[in-house]
Amino acid sequence: MAVKQHGNHEKGQAMRLKQVVDVLETLYPLRYAESWDEPGLIVGDLRQPVTRIAFAADPSDSIVDQAIAWGADLLITHHPLFFRSVHQVSGLGFRGGLVTKLNQAGCALWVGHTNADAAWRGVGHAAADYFGLVDQQPLVPINDPDAEHLVGLGRIGRLPEPTTLGVFAQRVYTEVNTQGMATALGIQMCGDPNTTISTVALLPGSGDSMFDEVRAAGADVYVTSDLRHHPVTDAIEQARYEADMRAAGITLGHGEPGQHEPHVRPCFINTPHAAIESMWFNYAIEDIPAALESATGEHVETNWIHTTTDPWTWVINSAGTASAAGPVEPEQQGTDIA
DSSP: OOEEEEOOOOSSOOEEHHHHHHHHHHHSOGGGSOTTOOOEEEEOOTTSEEOEEEEESOOOHHHHHHHHHHTOSEEEESSOSOOSOOSOOSTTSHHHHHHHHHHHHTOEEEEOSHHHHHSTTSHHHHHHHHTTOEEEEEEEEEOOTTOSSOEEEEEEEEEEEEEEHHHHHHHHHHHHHHHTOOOSSOOEEESOTTOEEEEEEEEEEEOTTOHHHHHHTTOSEEEEEOOOHHHHHHHHHHHHHHHHHHHTTOOOSSSOTTOOOSSOSSEEEEEOHHHHHGGGHHHHHHHHHHHHHHHHSOOOEEEEEOOOOOSOOEEEOTTSOEEEOSOOSGGGOOOOOO
């Protein structure tokens, strides 16, 4: 099992899970979560000691096994174990089996989902930093008078120097695969690769419900995941229509009246869902131990279990060539990220 490790726990009074949860929910407040979301502590005894924390994108069976094998007292994942109302956690389903496995091993589970998406140095912030955005702010701000920084879903910012869509898409591909999660899917791009790109909007995770906000922000390109055919087709047709209206001196959407440019904006870059979100762990694996030590004086050991959990393991491209996510076998998965 290849994992990214940080810290060397020194023998002393171990902190309790309740102390860890308090720190986590200061960094990633639950009040930032979307109304349909239920992040936070999912499994665990608040009295149990915590000296080892594992991180992973999904609470899958393979991830849980690896966390337990390493001796984790707490597993932190981005994606929830439970999305909808649950009426049983028995052995009748895999979720019940995972809860039993975690409880028997004494390994708690805490989820940072949409609350971590919106937080400072959270999921969106991490992706924006790795893509090189400056002058960033939330795409959909959250009004939190107690926050020291601007918080909210997604990010909008600009590149230090304009570039083309094709060049920027290559950077997105490289950063997602090296700083997030390597997958078989690669990325998809919608737009002329020669389009000049300066203003970038992004929302790691499923983002085709935010097209209105992206257009209002004047983004040249929108980076997100799980883009569906009809919403993207509608967005592109609207962008083409607005470009034609601008050429006729009528202002609609992005651009100036009378400006006739050959490129339609915004363009789109579609990334593998868990891969772009996993970039957050580069920040979390540093921020959480530091905050815990500041609050308790205690050290924790951490492991990023960098296993590919994307469900799509093979792709056949337009040339008819098949390629696989590498590696896909659980015993071979997990890659150190420097």
